[in-house]
Amino acid sequence: MHTDPKTADEISFDDFKEEVMNDYILAVTSRECSLLGRREVLTGKAKFGIFGDGKEVPQLAWAKAFKKGDWRSGYYRDQTFMMAIGKLTIEQFFAGLYAHTDITADPMSGGRQMGGHFSTHTLNDDGSWKNLTEEKNSSADISPTAGQMPRLLGLALASKMFRNIKSLENSSNFSINGNEVAWGTIGNASTSEGLFWETINAAGVLQVPMVMSVWDDEYGISVHAKYQTTKENISEILKGFQRNETENGFEIIRVKGWDYPELIDVYNRAAEIARNEHVPVLIHVQEVTQPQGHSTSGSHERYKSTERLEWESEFDCNKKMREWMISSGIADEETLAEIEKEIKKKVRDGKKAAWDAFLAPQKNEQKEAILLLNNLAEKSANKNFIEKLTKDLAADKEPLRRDILSTARKSLRYVAGEDFPEKQQLLEWIKNYYKLIQPKYSAHLYSEEKENAKTIEEVLPTYDENVEEVDGRVILRDNFDFLLNKYPEVLIFGEDSGKIGDVNQGLEGLQEKYGKLKVADSGIREATILGQGIGMAMRGLRPIAEIQYLDYILYSLQIMSDDLVTVRYRSNGKQKAPLIVRTRGHRLEGIWHSGSQMGGLIHLLRGMYILVPRNMTKAAGFYNTLLESDEPALVIECLNGYRLKEKMPKNLGEFKTPIGVVETVKIGADITLVSYGSTLRIVRDAAKELQQAGIDAEVIDVQSLLPLDLNADLVKSVAKTNRLLVIDEDVPGGASAYILNHIVEKQGGYKFLDSKPQTLAAKEHRPAYGTDGDYFSKPSVEDVYEKVYEIMHEARPVEFPKLR
Numbered sequence: 005m006h007t008d009p010k011t012a013d014e015i016s017f018d019d020f021k022e023e024v025m026n027d028y029i030l031a032v033t034s035r036e037c038s039l040l041g042r043r044e045v046l047t048g049k050a051k052f053g054i055f056g057d058g059k060e061v062p063q064l065a066w067a068k069a070f071k072k073g074d075w076r077s078g079y080y081r082d083q084t085f086m087m088a089i090g091k092l093t094i095e096q097f098f099a100g101l102y103a104h105t106d107i108t109a110d111p112m113s114g115g116r117q118m119g120g121h122f123s124t125h126t127l128n129d130d131g132s133w134k135n136l137t138e139e140k141n142s143s144a145d146i147s148p149t150a151g152q153m154p155r156l157l158g159l160a161l162a163s164k165m166f167r168n169i170k171s172l173e174n175s176s177n178f179s180i181n182g183n184e185v186a187w188g189t190i191g192n193a194s195t196s197e198g199l200f201w202e203t204i205n206a207a208g209v210l211q212v213p214m215v216m217s218v219w220d221d222e223y224g225i226s227v228h229a230k231y232q233t234t235k236e237n238i239s240e241i242l243k244g245f246q247r248n249e250t251e252n253g254f255e256i257i258r259v260k261g262w263d264y265p266e267l268i269d270v271y272n273r274a275a276e277i278a279r280n281e282h283v284p285v286l287i288h289v290q291e292v293t294q295p296q297g298h299s300t301s302g303s304h305e306r307y308k309s310t311e312r313l314e315w316e317s318e319f320d321c322n323k324k325m326r327e328w329m330i331s332s333g334i335a336d337e338e339t340l341a342e343i344e345k346e347i348k349k350k351v352r353d354g355k356k357a358a359w360d361a362f363l364a365p366q367k368n369e370q371k372e373a374i375l376l377l378n379n380l381a382e383k384s385a386n387k388n389f390i391e392k393l394t395k396d397l398a399a400d401k402e403p404l405r406r407d408i409l410s411t412a413r414k415s416l417r418y419v420a421g422e423d424f425p426e427k428q429q430l431l432e433w434i435k436n437y438y439k440l441i442q443p444k445y446s447a448h449l450y451s452e453e454k455e456n457a458k459t460i461e462e463v464l465p466t467y468d469e470n471v472e473e474v475d476g477r478v479i480l481r482d483n484f485d486f487l488l489n490k491y492p493e494v495l496i497f498g499e500d501s502g503k504i505g506d507v508n509q510g511l512e513g514l515q516e517k518y519g520k521l522k523v524a525d526s527g528i529r530e531a532t533i534l535g536q537g538i539g540m541a542m543r544g545l546r547p548i549a550e551i552q553y554l555d556y557i558l559y560s561l562q563i564m565s566d567d568l569v570t571v572r573y574r575s576n577g578k579q580k581a582p583l584i585v586r587t588r589g590h591r592l593e594g595i596w597h598s599g600s601q602m603g604g605l606i607h608l609l610r611g612m613y614i615l616v617p618r619n620m621t622k623a624a625g626f627y628n629t630l631l632e633s634d635e636p637a638l639v640i641e642c643l644n645g646y647r648l649k650e651k652m653p654k655n656l657g658e659f660k661t662p663i664g665v666v667e668t669v670k671i672g673a674d675i676t677l678v679s680y681g682s683t684l685r686i687v688r689d690a691a692k693e694l695q696q697a698g699i700d701a702e703v704i705d706v707q708s709l710l711p712l713d714l715n716a717d718l719v720k721s722v723a724k725t726n727r728l729l730v731i732d733e734d735v736p737g738g739a740s741a742y743i744l745n746h747i748v749e750k751q752g753g754y755k756f757l758d759s760k761p762q763t764l765a766a767k768e769h770r771p772a773y774g775t776d777g778d779y780f781s782k783p784s785v786e787d788v789y790e791k792v793y794e795i796m797h798e799a800r801p802v803e804f805p806k807l808r
């Protein structure tokens with residue numbers, strides 16, 4: 005049969021049809037995954053399900069505008085987008101749902117995160133950066149609603165830095181002229197969170213290439229928009245942010261979530277504005293549905309009206325897209341029905357393959373354990389009991405590792421007191437099993453790569469013979485100067501960090517020297533200062549985010565705890581954010597100006613380092629160490645130390661304070677006094693006075709609370725003095741108790757103690773204002789003196805008669 009050659013228009017219509025068809029296939033595939041996924045939870049194979057049904061079509065449009073090098077910071081509804089950018093297959097989707105611990109099976113997190121938490125790999129297997137301009141990037145999701153916002157700001161701001169800072173021109177693995185757009189997504193209800201507003205405002209101020217999509221299904225779980233959003237309309241109330249001819253701001257666009265062609269147009273337009281002009285865009289995607297309700301934790305029939313449910317089924321975006329395809333001649337009913345049938349089968353097959361792959365290693369491990377358990381039973385006097393346990397394990401067709409290990413461990417109870425090789429074999433197997441399996445759940449809290457900060461060796465400061473004594477802040481300033489010069493990727497920002505060079509002038513003159521982007525003032529917005537740092541650190545920059553006072557770190561603590569310190573852990577070592585947070589605290593005067601909430605911080609921030617240098621040389625040394633490593637850290641400078649005199653080191657930028665290493669600042673024989681930060685000065689003064697009374701105290705500065713004393717030097721001191729007092733200015737039971745626990749329990753210090761180990765902390769309340777407020781709130785020289793004297797009196801009453 006003869007056919008005429010096709011015209012260009014026909015070809016392009018064919019291409020267009022094919023593209024639409026491929027999109028529809030993805031939309032239906034994603035929906036089918038949601039439907040089957042929910043069933044997997046209800047039958048117990050998966051723990052929790054939260055899916056992207058109802059948001060498929062807008063995400064297809066978004067994926068078209070999303071280019072290599074771009075970034076996503078989103079939430080749990082974005083599965084269709086992830087599929088559309090080629091980063092999530094059907095099998096991977098189900099592997100995530102089952103918590104498959106193999107990172108190749110579940111590339112989102114290797115089983116660490118619930119389904120619906122997406123990410124891509126920015127690091128190679130050896131921990132080095134990939135060329136991120138060649139990747140479609142998704143920062144690893146977190147669960148707190150709007151928690152994705154602060155990081156989004158940083159991801160977008162990085163493009164601005166790459167485009168406008170000349171010294172970053174050679175960062176070709178991270179950016180091509182700052183052309184990358186950072187795309188955010190959020191649910192309508194989560195825009196009620198302060199983090200949303202703080203980020204929107206900051207993005208408007210900073211004019212960053214950020215496109216923010218709000219998926220608006222009118223609900224936040226069961227709570228309707230009328231309880232969430234003024235006027236029930238987020239784009240309406242954001243109108244003041246709209247840019248105009250004379251003022252910068254946002255481009256704000258509204259679009260319906262079921263209108264496929266319009267969505268494509270909107271997303272392309274948004275990308276162009278953000279990419280070319282570096283102007284933030286907000287897309288309010290309205291009339292979105294949620295066909296299966298919020299998640300597997302409940303059904304939406306309980307809170308949506310019949311009318312709403314009917315409307316949702318009529319305006320289901322996949323259904324609307326299908327109708328549009330038929331009415332515009334792209335496909336007919338029959339073809340679509342056939343395709344849909346095929347997809348159902350494909351998803352079912354993918355699900356089964358994922359489940360089989362999830363179970364396969366565990367079934368092998370089950371077999372290994374059963375073999376050893378049978379051998380154990382044969383030799384044991386309690387054969388019958390062990391056989392019963394083994395039989396139950398063997399009957400389990402879908403064994404979890406918990407079941408295997410729990411059976412093996414329980415069986416050991418029946419052979420207590422018995423000894424034969426088969427028992428040793430089982431013990432050995434359990435030990436190896438832990439060695440093999442535990443890292444799947446615990447690895448990558450900190451860096452395990454060669455750049456990890458703990459391996460960086462100390463370099464001592466060197467001094468000229470006639471060394472000058474200067475204010476501590478000058479050492480910091482000159483050291484930062486050196487670092488800004490040495491590392492083009494270093495950026496410092498915070499409240500008052502720019503023009504005046506921070507409130508204590510540790511950055512004096514550096515903005516003038518390095519420009520307004522590299523040393524920048526930021527608004528009063530601690531959470532997004534942190535997020536700004538996280539996002540930029542994820543993109544290969546080395547931000548130093550300044551939180552003006554330790555007391556105000558609480559505003560950013562949630563983001564540090566939920567986002568920063570979990571980046572490496574939650575991505576199973578596939579992403580990192582080596583952000584340095586700089587702040588100042590301790591022993592100034594007043595409820596909000598002398599904070600020392602160290603206990604809270606060390607417990608909430610596992611995953612980053614917490615460093616408490618006692619002076620500015622030590623602090624500068626920490627910055628030098630950290631910039632050679634690839635890990636996040638919090639450095640708390642002593643607020644009352646900027647004007648104290650220190651010797652000016654010669655080797656600025658080069659001397660390094662080691663991480664996790666304590667320093668003995670006074671050698672002594674009678675008692676070990678452990679402290680840190682500003683309190684250390686008080687302890688040293690007390691130690692001098694104690695010396696006059698004949699008490700020879702050893703004083704140790706821990707320097708680093710996380711990690712603490714990697715070389716176990718503290719216990720060595722206790723082994724020598726046999727007495728221990730830990731002093732700090734935190735509340736009782738705070739960081740001092742943590743240090744005590746470390747020495748007495750972890751390092752086995754209890755064996756060496758001749759006196760009760762004790763802590764001396766501040767009062768339970770925050771410090772009252774004024775010099776006397778400090779004296780009556782925090783440990784003083786007299787407090788330390790008397791406490792130590794009491795201990796020595798109890799031990800050697802004749803030598804040290806009762807003081808009072």
Ligand SMILES: Cc1ncc(C[n+]2csc(CCOP(=O)(O)OP(=O)(O)O)c2C)c(N)n1
Nearest residue numbers: 081147148149191192193194221223224225
């Ligand atoms: C800080 C925080 N509070 C509460 C929750 C529990 N929660 C999870 S999703 C959700 C509703 C979010 O609604 P919306 O932003 O509209 O997104 P949708 O699920 O409707 O797409 C809530 C309250 C949470 N994850 N984080």
Ligand SMILES: [Mg+2]
Nearest residue numbers: 191192223224
């Ligand atoms: Mg919602």
